[in-house]
Amino acid sequence: MTAAGLPATASSRPAGWWGMALFITTEATLFGAIFSTYVYLWLRSPRWPPQGIAPTKPFYPLLLTALLVATSVPVHGAFRSARAGAAGRAVALLLLAVAVQCSYLAGQFVLFAHDLDRMPPDRSAYASTYFTMLGTHHAHVVAGIALELWFALRLTRGVNRYRLVGLHATTLYWDFVIVAGLILVALQLAPR
C-alpha cells in the first residue's frame, strides 16, 4: 500500500505504543494507591512495623532488585535487534532476560515464604499491606515474563510490524515494572 503524500519514514509513536503507555498510566496509579495506603497506615500507626515484627533485612531484597534492574539491558537489546531485523538475536536476548527474571522471582518467592512465616498477613495491617504490595508486584513480573516469552515465541517466525510494536510496548512495560520495583524495595526497607 502506497498512499500518495505518505511520508517515507513513518511514525512518531504508534497506537500500540500509546496503548501500552496508557495501560501503564493506570497501572502506575494502582501502584501509587497501594504505596499510598502503606504510607497512610504507617502515618496512622504509633509503630511501623508494629510491636513484635522486626524490620525486613535489606541484603536479599536489594540484591534481587539489582538483578531485576539488570534485566532491562537484554530486554531493550532484544527490541533493538528485532528492529534491525535480527530476529534470532532478539529471541536469544529475550530468553536470557527471562532466565534472569525467573531466578529473581524464585528468590522473591523464597523471601515471601520466609516473611509469611515471620509475620502472617492476617495478624496486622502492616503485614497485610506488605504482602499485598509485594504480591501485586510479583504478579506484574509474571505478566512481564509471559509477554517476553510470547514475543520470543512469535519472533522465531520472523519480525513484522505487529510483533515489533508489541515488543516495543513490552520494553516499556518492563521499564515500568523495574521502576515500581525500585519504589517497592525502598518502601519495604524504609521503616526501621
Place this chain on the structure above:
Amino acid sequence: MKRGFFQPRSLVAGLIVVGLAGCGGNQDALHPASGAERSIADLWWVMLIGSAIGFGSVLFLLVLGWRRRGRKTSPPSNAKLETTLVVTLGVGIPVVVLLSLFVYSDVFVMRSTAAPTPGSTRMTIDVIGHDWWWEVRYPGTPVVTANEIHIPVGSAVNVVGTTADVIHSFWVPQLNRKIDLIPGRTNRVLLEADRPGRFRGQCSEFCGLQHAHMAVLVIAEPRARFRAWLANQEKPARPPATGEERLGLRLFQTQACAGCHTIRGTTARGTIGPDLTHLASRGTLAALTLPNTPAALRSWITDPDHAKPGVKMPALPLTGSQLDALTAYLGSLR
C-alpha cells in the same frame, strides 16, 4: 430570643420555598435553637440569595436565546468580545463570589460550629452509637441512658462521639452540624441550646437495616430541672414494690434480658442493649420508634421485629402473665 444578624428569611421564604421555614417538624435545620445552628442557617439564606442571583443570570440568557429563535442566520460574531464576556461571567465574577464565600463560611462560620476542644466546656456527654440506638453517658456520674439526651439550656455541652460497631452519624439539626462516629476515632460536637425544647435528631450515616429507626431526642431544660433529672438518674433503680413487679424483676434476671441490659441496683449487667435503670423516665422505646406506653412496651417485648425488623433484640417466649409482670416492673423504673 436572640435573632441572627442576617435574617432575610421573610424576603425569600414565601417566594422560593413555599412554607419551608414554617412547616412543623422538630428536625428542621432552618429552625435553629443554638448560636451555631443559627450561623449555619444564616449561611444557607445568604447562599440561597446568591444562588438565586446566579440562576437569574442564567435564566436571563436562556430567555434571550428564546427571544432570538426567529432569527434566520446568526449575525457575524466578535470573538474578542465573546471571550471577554465568558471570562468575565465565567471566571471573574465567580472567583470573587467564591473567595467571599470561602472567607465567610470556611473561616468565620466554621469558628462557631467548630468542635470544642477537650475541657473547654463545663459539661461533657459521651454518645456511643450502636446498631441501632444511642448510648448516652454523663462522665463523672453513674448515669447511663439511651436515645434521650438531657442538657441544660444556655450551657455549652461537649458531645464526645464514638461507636460500638459500624459508622453512625450524630445529627440534631436544630442545634448544630453532624459528626460521624467512626471506629477508632473520637469526634466532638458542641450542643448549646439557647431555648428549652425537644430537638429530634437521627443517624445520618447509613448503618444497616434499621438506619431509619435510629433517632435521638435532645431535651434542653432550664438548669434546675436538668439538675433534678440528673439527680434522679444517678440513683440506682427503684426496687420493685408489688408482687407483680418482683416477679417482673425475677423474670428480667432469669430470662435473656439481663444478658444484654443493665439495671443498676440489680444483678442485670448486660452491655449489649440500652441501660434500663430509668426506662420509665424516657418518652420512647427503641430509639424513638415506639412511644413508651405499657401497650407498646408489651408488644415490643413480644415481637421486637415487628416494629423494627432486623433488630438485635430477640423475641421472648413469655406467657401473658409473665409479660404483665415484666412490663409492670419495667414501667416502674422511673
Place this chain on the structure above:
Amino acid sequence: MKVRLPSTEALQWIGLFTAPLAWTAQLVLGYGATLAACGPAPGRFGVSTVTWEATLTAGAAVLAVGGEAAAIAAYRRSRRDGLPDERRRFFAEAAMLASILFLLAILLGGIAATSEAPSCRQS
C-alpha cells in the same frame, strides 16, 4: 550571558502542564505533611507543618507563575496562520487562563493551610 528560551513548542507544553502539576504536588505533599503532623507519632520525620506548607506553597506558586510566563511567551511567538502555530495559540490561550486559576488555588489553599497548620484541631 544570554539565556536561551526553550522552543515555542516546548514553551506551549510547559505552559500547559506546569501550573496544574505544581498544584497537584502541593495538594498531595501538603496533605501528606498534615497527615504526618496530626498522626499518632508527630514529628517522626522531623516535619514542621508550617515550614512544609509554606515552602510547598511558595514553590508551587513560583512554578505556576513560570507556567503562566511560558504560556504568554508561547502565545506571543505563535503568530503565523496554519499549523502548528494555530494549535500553539489555542493551547497557550487556554494555559494563560488555567495557570492563573491554579495559582489562585495554590495561594488560597496555601494561605488557609498555613494559618491553620500549627494546630491539628478538628472542626
Place this chain on the structure above:
Amino acid sequence: MTAVDLPVGPQRVERLERIWTPRPGVLGWLTTTDHKRIGLLYLFATLMFFAAGGVEALTMRTQLAQANEKLVGPGTFDELLTMHGITMIFLFIIPITTGAFGNYLVPLMIGARDMAFPRMNALSFWLFLASGCFLYAGFALGAAPNAGWFDYVPLALKQYDPGSNIDFYALGLILNGASSTAAAINFIATIFKLRAPGMSLNRMPLFCYAVLAVAFALLLALPALTLDCIFLELQRRLGFHFFDVAGGGDPLLWQYLFWIFGHPEVYIIVLPAFGIATSIIPTFARRRMVAFPLVAMAELLVAFIGFGVFAHHMFATGLATITLVFFAAASMLVVIPSTIQVYAWLLTVATGAPRFRAPLLFIGGFVVFFVLGGLTGIMFTAIPFDQALTDTYFVVAHFHFIIFGAAVFPILGGLYYWFPKVTGRLYHERLAIVSFWVTFVGTTLTFFPMHIVGLLGMTRRVYTYEPGLGWDAYNLAETIGGFTLAAGLLLILGNLVWSRFNGEPCGPDPFHGGTLEWTVPSPPPHYNFAVIPTVRSPYPNWDRTDAGYDLERGGLVLDAGHETPSTEVRDARLEEILSMPSESPWPIVLAACVVLAFVMLLAGHVLITAVFGVLGALTLGAWHLHEPEET
C-alpha cells in the same frame, strides 16, 4: 440537503463495501469489531439496565410515598438503593456515554474507520455486559449488594454483612472497572492516533475533548476503586487487616480510596454530557461555539481538578480543619471550569440564530438542572453547611439534579439528535417536544422537593419515616414526580421505536451539523468514510460549504484492505496506514473466561478460578495469533 455525492468511482466503493461488510446474522454481532455495532450493543444493554434501575427507583419512591409504608422491608430496600446507585452509575451512565455515544461517534467525528483497538473494544463491551449480569445475579440469588453504593466499612465487613452480597459488589465492580479501563485506553489511543489528516488537537470536536477527559479520568480514578475492592475482598475472605482498628487498619482508608475514585467519577458522569451539549448547541444555534479554546480547556480542567476535591465527601468525619480548608479551596476551584462552560453555552445560543427543536430543548433543561445542581454543589464547599446537610435528602436532590438533570438530559437530547444519523430516519418532532416537557416537569417534581425535606432533616437511605415531621407532602409529590418522569421516558422510547420504522427518511445531514459525522450517509456505511477527509477547521462540514473546502481532496480511499490512516498526535500529520483487525471470536470468549473465573472466585473455588484464568491466557494467545498484517 441532498445526499453527499461519493467522489470515488462505484467500483472502489463496491470494493470497500466488500472489504468491510460484516458477517451476517447473530454470529456477526457476537464477533463484531465494528465500533458502530459495538456502540449499538452498548446502547441496548445500557437501556436495559436503565430500565432496571428505574424500576428500582420507582419501587423505592412508592415505599417512601407515605410515612410508615410497608411495600418492601428494610432488607429489600437496602438492596434496592444500593443496586439503583450501582446500576445507574456503573451500568447505565458511564457505559452509555462512553460505550454507546463515544463508540458510535468518536470515529465518525474524527474521520476514522474504527477505534484504535477494535477487538479490545469488543472485549470492553462483553466484559461490561458480564459485570452487569454478575451484579444482577446477586439480586436474583437474593444476595445483591446492600451497603449503599459507597459501601462503607465496617458495615461492609464480614462481621456486619456475612452473606455474599458485598462479594458481588466488590468482584462485580472490579470486573466493571476492567471493562472501563480497556475502553478508556482505546478512546485515548483512538483520539490521539486516528484523527483524520489535518485535524490538529485544536480542530478536534469538543465532544472528543469531553471523551478524552473522561477516558483520562477513568484511567486515573478506577485503580483506587479496584484496589479498595481488592482490599475489601482480602479482608473478608482471608482475614487481612486494612479497615479494622484492632488490626492496625483504619475505616477511613476505605473512604479515602473510594472518594479518590468517587469524586472524579462524578465528573466522569457529567463530562460526556458536556460533550453532547457542545455538539448540539452550535448546530441548533447555527454558529460556532463561543470561546472554543476555553471550553476545550474547561472540559479537561474539570476532569483534572476533580481529583483534588475528594475529601469534601468526608467533611463530617472529623478530619483536621487544615485538611478541610485545603479541600474546600480546591472544591471551589472546580466550579470555575463549569461556569466557563455554562456561560459559553448560553452565549452561543443567545448570540446565534437558535432553533428550539427537541435536542436543544433537552440541552436547555440540562443547563437549568446543571446550574441548580451546581449551585447546591457550591453550597457544599461551605464546610459548615456541608457538615450540616451531608447525608440528607438535600444531597440526594443535589446529585440527582446533576446526575439525572445534567447527565441524563443531554443523553436524551443526544438520542434524538443522532437518531437520524444512526437510523436514517427523523424522529417525530412534536411528540419529542411533548416528551421533553413531561420529562422536565417530572424531573423537577421528583427532585426539587428533596431539597426541602433535606433541610427539614430527612436523612438519606431511610426505608421509612415517621409522620409529623413535615416530610409527608413533599415525599408524595416526589413519588408522583417519579412516575411522571417515567412516563416522559416511555414517551421518548415510544417516539424512537415508532420513528425507527415510520420516521421520515432524513438524508445525511438533517440538522446541518458542523462535525464530520454529518458528512457521511445515514446510517453510515460500514467503512464510515469512502474517502478519508482532510480537515481544516473545527467545523469541517460547515467550512466545506462555507469556504468551498473539499473534504475529500486528500484522496485517501484505502481500498486495499481493512485500513485506516494513522496520524501524529498534535497536528495530525499523516504518518502511516494501519491494517485493522476484522471480526474475531476471541473477545467474547475471553470475556466469558474472565467472568467464569470471577464466578468461581465468588463461590470460593480457587482451583477452578485458576483453570479459567489459564483458559483466558490461552484465549489471549489465540487472539494475537491472528495478526492483521498477515491478512
